[in-house]
Amino acid sequence: MSRPFRKLLIANRGEIAVRVIRACKALGIGSVAVYSEQDRDSRHVGLADEAVEIGPAPASESYLSVPKILAAASATGAEAIHPGFGFLSENAGFARAVEAAGLVWVGPPPSAMEAMGRKIESRERMKGASVPVVPGTHLIDDEAERAAVGFPAVVKASSGGGGKGMRIVRGPGELAEALASCRREAEAAFGDGTVYLERYLERPRHVEVQVFGDCHGTIVAIGERDCSLQRRHQKVIEESPSPAVSPALRAQFAEAAVSAARAVGYRNAGTVEFLLAPDGQFYFLEMNTRLQVEHPVTEEAFGVDLVALQLAVAAGERLPADLPSVPRGHAMEARIYAEDPDAGFLPQTGKVLVYREPSGPGVRVDSGICEGMEVSVHYDPMLAKVIARGTNRDEARRRLAAALSEMVVLGVQTNISYLRRVLDTPEFRAGEADTGFLERTPVTLSREPDDGVFQAAARLFASAPAAGSSAGPAAGFPDPIAAGAFRMAS
Ligand code: MV4
Numbered sequence: 001m002s003r004p005f006r007k008l009l010i011a012n013r014g015e016i017a018v019r020v021i022r023a024c025k026a027l028g029i030g031s032v033a034v035y036s037e038q039d040r041d042s043r044h045v046g047l048a049d050e051a052v053e054i055g056p057a058p059a060s061e062s063y064l065s066v067p068k069i070l071a072a073a074s075a076t077g078a079e080a081i082h083p084g085f086g087f088l089s090e091n092a093g094f095a096r097a098v099e100a101a102g103l104v105w106v107g108p109p110p111s112a113m114e115a116m117g118r119k120i121e122s123r124e125r126m127k128g129a130s131v132p133v134v135p136g137t138h139l140i141d142d143e144a145e146r147a148a149v150g151f152p153a154v155v156k157a158s159s160g161g162g163g164k165g166m167r168i169v170r171g172p173g174e175l176a177e178a179l180a181s182c183r184r185e186a187e188a189a190f191g192d193g194t195v196y197l198e199r200y201l202e203r204p205r206h207v208e209v210q211v212f213g214d215c216h217g218t219i220v221a222i223g224e225r226d227c228s229l230q231r232r233h234q235k236v237i238e239e240s241p242s243p244a245v246s247p248a249l250r251a252q253f254a255e256a257a258v259s260a261a262r263a264v265g266y267r268n269a270g271t272v273e274f275l276l277a278p279d280g281q282f283y284f285l286e287m288n289t290r291l292q293v294e295h296p297v298t299e300e301a302f303g304v305d306l307v308a309l310q311l312a313v314a315a316g317e318r319l320p321a322d323l324p325s326v327p328r329g330h331a332m333e334a335r336i337y338a339e340d341p342d343a344g345f346l347p348q349t350g351k352v353l354v355y356r357e358p359s360g361p362g363v364r365v366d367s368g369i370c371e372g373m374e375v376s377v378h379y380d381p382m383l384a385k386v387i388a389r390g391t392n393r394d395e396a397r398r399r400l401a402a403a404l405s406e407m408v409v410l411g412v413q414t415n416i417s418y419l420r421r422v423l424d425t426p427e428f429r430a431g432e433a434d435t436g437f438l439e440r441t442p443v444t445l446s447r448e449p450d451d452g453v454f455q456a457a458a459r460l461f462a463s464a465p466a467a468g469s470s471a472g473p474a475a476g477f478p479d480p481i482a483a484g485a486f487r488m489a490s
Contacts, residue, residue: 003028004315005079005104010034010048011069012084014368015384016293017044020082023307024049032076034069036062038378043370050076057378063087066097073103080104080314082307086380089290090117106314108213108289112264116287120158120196122264126284129263131256134275134283136198140179152200155179157186157193161286163233165189168200203434204275206230207242207282209257210298210306212323213267214313220323221254222302225271225294229422231345231438236415237422238294239332240301243393243431244276247326253282254325260287269295269310278434293335293385296366300331300389330396331389334404334419336367338381341418347381350374353411353462358403362389362396365403375412383414393431397423410458418443 007030010020017033021044024031033048038057045051052072055062062068064087073081081098083089083106092110099105107113116122120138127133137145138158155178157165165185167178179195187193205228213219226242227235245253257272264287271292273285295306302324313319338348352373357365367384369375375383386407388399401423404416421443427433 004311004317006030007032007076007078008080008082008106008311009069009073009076009078010044010082010084011063012082012087012089013039013042013044013063013379014382015366016084016291016368018047018368019366020084020307021047023305023311026305027308027311029311030078032072032078034063034072036378038374038376041370041373043368043373046370052076057376059087059378066094070097070101070103073101078103080106080311082106082310083290085290085293090288092117104314106268106310108266108268108270112266112270113289115264116289117161118158119156119161119286120194122287123196123284125263126260129259131260131263131284132282134198134201134285136196138194138196140195140197146175146197149197149199152202154198154200155182155195156198157182157190157195159190159192159194160186161288201275201277201283203436204277205242205244205434206273207245207253207276208271208273208288208292209253210295211257211261211266211270211272212306212309212313212319213261213270214319215267215316216318218319219258219261219266220319221257221325222298222304222306222323223325223327224250224253225292225297227294228433228435229428229438230435234337235294235335236438237332237334237419237428238297239330239393239396240297241327241330242276249280249282250325256282256284260284268313269306293382294333296364296385296387297331297333300362300364300387301327301329303328329389329391330393331387332393332396332400333385333387334400334423335382335415336384336386336407336409336419337415338375338383338412339415340413341415345415347377348375348413349377350412351462352409353458354408355410356406356408357384358386358406360399360403360406362399363403364388369409383409383412394429397429411462 008024009032010017021031031048033044033051034054035045036057054068088094092113095105095110123133139145151171153169155167165182167182169175169178182195183193207224209224210222224242225238225240227238229237260272269291271288274282276282339345352369355371364387369383386403388396390396404420
């Protein structure tokens with residue numbers, strides 16, 4: 001692949017900024033990071049060739065500020081902008097502003113972003129393209145339409161997505177209240193109170209298809225990811241391929257996803273989300289018009305570099321003709337969050353005092369943190385992702401568990417030991433966990449009894465005045481790492 005452009009600005013932070021900067025380095029593209037005042041010591045800032053401070057922590061003043069990001073691109077001579085995910089990545093107005101400034105937008109056409117952003121419109125477009133959608137209606141005042149949906153049902157916000165504002169309705173008596181509260185919440189959150197009704201599918205799996213389009217009319221699917229392990233619409237463990245998808249079903253998913261992308265004139269990387277019902281039927285849910293957090297499991301299972309592909313097709317290149325549609329093995333990802341599983345998964349803050357990344361055959365770490373970095377309330381609590389691949393699912397799972405047992409984050413409470421417990425449950429081992437599994441199953445009594453003590457010891461160790469030496473613990477304080485304090489009890 002030739003160098004698609006000379007210089008790229010990454011309008012993001014954390015591990016995805018690090019991921020895109022790495023792709024730039026491998027391709028010989030100059031990288032420009034942007035950062036908030038609070039992120040001065042962040043990993044993405046140190047890694048990029050150039051970095052521009054764009055304002056204080058409230059995202060509206062920095063990572064969400066279109067004028068500041070465009071000014072940073074202009075000041076550094078960047079030719080293209082990669083939005084990462086979150087922040088401005090699904091903002092069609094930003095994409096248009098980037099293009100209007102004469103820069104390359106590393107993402108889909110703004111019109112495709114808009115068409116998929118309005119869920120009622122995207123459902124209709126999908127029906128027109130023969131993509132299966134969940135039975136439903138936006139004509140909620142029509143009694144016959146409502147009756148055809150039946151119960152249980154779910155009320156969703158047209159401008160929502162990712163489960164925001166969703167209300168499950170078990171019977172006709174609950175409908176009026178669910179409609180009213182969903183409308184209120186949608187109006188407050190998105191400035192659009194439009195809602196629609198769908199049949200509610202019990203215990204589905206979340207299967208999403210990676211699609212890619214270039215500007216020469218080619219659209220392909222690169223397998224699926226299974227993201228059924230979620231808590232409160234936050235993904236916890238993802239994998240590719242899905243243990244619930246056979247080669248024949250994979251081909252059906254691919255055909256539906258490519259039709260979906262084609263129906264909106266899609267280009268670049270995108271993800272088509274489906275629900276897979278226990279009876280094997282699948283239904284379109286929504287399309288995410290960006291690179292996803294969990295993209296590494298596709299990269300590892302299929303042997304592709306999705307970010308390099310994004311940059312190439314954004315520069316007008318053709319997709320390679322030999323992209324795989326069949327996995328070469330299995331990959332699994334665990335998300336490391338700064339949260340306390342024993343305190344209702346409450347987000348945690350603090351300074352990262354000690355940080356050790358795992359490694360080994362088939363192990364990959366995409367991380368945005370480094371020692372000394374402050375984890376604050378201002379940003380998403382996801383710190384890093386650990387990805388393992390293997391020739392089969394159980395090898396990937398065992399490698400991931402081993403990698404997590406080797407990982408050390410001290411100073412900020414994380415969910416690492418919780419993740420190890422989840423990987424070891426009989427349901428997950430069997431590949432049978434559906435989207436309700438984590439909420440039904442109390443894997444929350446997870447933390448080692450002494451973990452809090454170790455956390456405190458690490459803080460003490462770091463803050464203790466060094467007696468007679470410029471570094472290391474004060475006399476009487478054991479080094480918690482050397483003492484093996486971070487190891488799991490079991
Ligand atoms: C559903 C559903 C059941 N039936 N729609 C949640 C996230 C958003 N993308 C859609 N979601 C759901 N929509 C119908 N008609 C169940 C969910 C759902 C879910 C989906 C994927 C992964 C985890 C989930 C957890 C709870 C509910």
